[in-house]
Amino acid sequence: MVKTTVQLGPLTLQNPIVTASGTFGYGVEFADYLDINKLGAITLKSVTLNPREGNAPPRIAETPSGMMNSIGLANHGIDVLMDSILPKLEAFDRVKVIANIAGHSLEENVELAKRLDQVDRVDAIELNISCPNVDAGGLAFCQDLPMVSRLTKAVRKVTLKPLIVKLSASVPDIVALAKTAVESGADILSLINTIPGMDVDIAKKALFFKRGSAGLSGPAIRPIALKAVYDVAQSVDIPIIGMGGVASVEDVVKFLLVGADAVSVGMMNFVRPSLSGELVDQLSAYLVASGETLSTLKLKA
Amino acid sequence: MSQRKQIQIGTVVGQSEVAANTFIISIREPQLVRQVKPGHFVNVSLPSRTNANLLKRPFSIYGTDKEAIQILYKVKGDVTTVMTTLQKGDEVELLGPLGNTFTLPKKKKVLLVGGGIGVAPLIYLYDRLKAHNEVKILHGVRTRQEAMVWANLPVQTHVDEEVGHYVCAGFEKVIRQHEAQHVVTCGPIPMMKEIVEASARAGVSCEVSLEARMACGFGVCLGCVIETKSGYKKVCSDGPVFDGALLW
Missing domain, CATH: 3.40.50.80 (Nucleotide-binding domain of ferredoxin-NADP reductase (FNR) module)
Incomplete structure (x- = not known):
């Protein structure tokens, strides 16, 4: 039996396969398709203090090798998450649960972190400062380094749980952004979020999405994600959860080779709902067949 | 534990053009046929597709015939255009049945x-x-x-x-x-x-x-x-x- 346990700072995962926020619901929706208890961790859909209806449709468009979304952080709010959803995850005792918070302000994120800090079933908190589909907060945070610092420090202060900061690659200097998050108290970095893009409705002579911009994800952004993880891994010493278009075990290995410590599956959960579970088995098989271990998966000097 | 749902591989058993740009395709997938009810839909992708089209396409169920589901579709875009070229024996990926169902009244x-x-x-x-x-x-x-x-x-x-x-x-x-x-x-x-x-x-x-x-x-x-x-x-x-x- 090959060893697959990974240590992400204070967070221990039974294997490095994670699911990305917004692509895996609250985990339970996928229980029909795979044993979610075999995953390293699942990341819950972003939560805000109050319920959010989300953006007006259309909300998605297919692109070559990917898709764009403009969901707008639609969610039931923190009360429903804590009272009705998290208890359903009690039955899954081996998979770690990462709660993703996406408050529109510093104060909202602090309040969310305080509330989730009290919940045993939450193993880590991911601070989403990189959603491109909202008017306040989201990606705007990532583009303001002093804000990233204040936000990360403020959330850090109110929780003892492992703190993950989720970064966007749509910034002038992702390394500077990563360093800011690390210096401000992040335990783990996750990257990348979707990339702002656009589509046009020719018949209507109008932008396809009501907000104009939408977030591009899927294999189309994988090369960008690999470079972002590579660049950040060269510059910071804390663990990285890499993501962006992961569709196969080869993609998982690529992210591990460029410096990720765990790898998250995103859009492809929609295309093949059983994929993340299959990747757990395929990664073990890859390690056995190649004679590698997770710690030897490094680029040659 | 109940049986897990998964993407099924169906086999095309026939296809015909029934009106302008409108086709009926029959796809053999016995498990799906046993579960499907009126109103349900299936999400379909063509394994022969290029990587460019990743998302499945939803189609309603037109009927069932022995162990095959039938889909009535109109050619609208890239995927349905490729669908018209499928022949007996070709494989497609099916996820379903999905969604809710029609009410079934009686004596109305x-x-x-x-x-x-x-x-x-x-x-x-x-x-x-x-x-x-x-x-x-x-x-x-x-x-x-x-x-x-x-x-x-x-x-x-x-x-x-x-x-x-x-x-x-x-x-x-x-x-x-x-x-x-x-x-x-x-x-x-x-x-x-x-x-x-x-x-x-x-x-x-x-x-x-x-x-x-x-x-x-x-x-x-x-x-x-x-x-x-x-x-x-x-x-x-x-x-x-x-x-x-x-x-x-």
Whole structure:
């Protein structure tokens, strides 16, 4: 039996396969398709203090090798998450649960972190400062380094749980952004979020999405994600959860080779709902067949 | 533990063009045939597709034939264009059955109204209603070329350009003529809206089946929502069948 346990700072995962926020619901929706208890961790859909209806449709468009979304952080709010959803995850005792918070302000994120800090079933908190589909907060945070610092420090202060900061690659200097998050108290970095893009409705002579911009994800952004993880891994010493278009075990290995410590599956959960579970088995098989271990998966000097 | 759902590989058993740019494809997948009910849809992808088209495409069920499901589809884009080239023995990926189902009334006069390719799920519904109800089907098409030949089915075809108005025009009168007690419709949104409103005026229940672009098909991506009187609802898992009164 090959060893697959990974240590992400204070967070221990039974294997490095994670699911990305917004692509895996609250985990339970996928229980029909795979044993979610075999995953390293699942990341819950972003939560805000109050319920959010989300953006007006259309909300998605297919692109070559990917898709764009403009969901707008639609969610039931923190009360429903804590009272009705998290208890359903009690039955899954081996998979770690990462709660993703996406408050529109510093104060909202602090309040969310305080509330989730009290919940045993939450193993880590991911601070989403990189959603491109909202008017306040989201990606705007990532583009303001002093804000990233204040936000990360403020959330850090109110929780003892492992703190993950989720970064966007749509910034002038992702390394500077990563360093800011690390210096401000992040335990783990996750990257990348979707990339702002656009589509046009020719018949209507109008932008396809009501907000104009939408977030591009899927294999189309994988090369960008690999470079972002590579660049950040060269510059910071804390663990990285890499993501962006992961569709196969080869993609998982690529992210591990460029410096990720765990790898998250995103859009492809929609295309093949059983994929993340299959990747757990395929990664073990890859390690056995190649004679590698997770710690030897490094680029040659 | 219950059996896990997974993507099934179905095998094409036949395909034919039944009207202009309109095809019926039969795909063998016994497990799906055992589970499917009227109103359900399946998410389809073609393994021979290029990597460029990753998302599955939702199709309603037109019927079942032994161990095969039948899909009635119209060529609209890249994926349906490739679909027309599939031949006996070719494989497709199927995820389903997905979504909710139509109400199955008993001992009622039921009127089914399909607009264009929207007639597809209504034919399957007819098949399950006919034994216990008096069912009629109206099929509205724009041109004669789009009209289909309906063997052994009580379908009245309405060709818009010949009649001079859409199938839904003055629909309250149509409901009265047929003495319909329940209406089910699937087609373009403006058509369904008129039919829902006419049904409400006539005091008759009306169900609609919607379609939407979707990424997952099982309630997770939140990409397929439609605005209803009680907020956004997911076409894939709250629907695709809705009580018309909830929508308009």
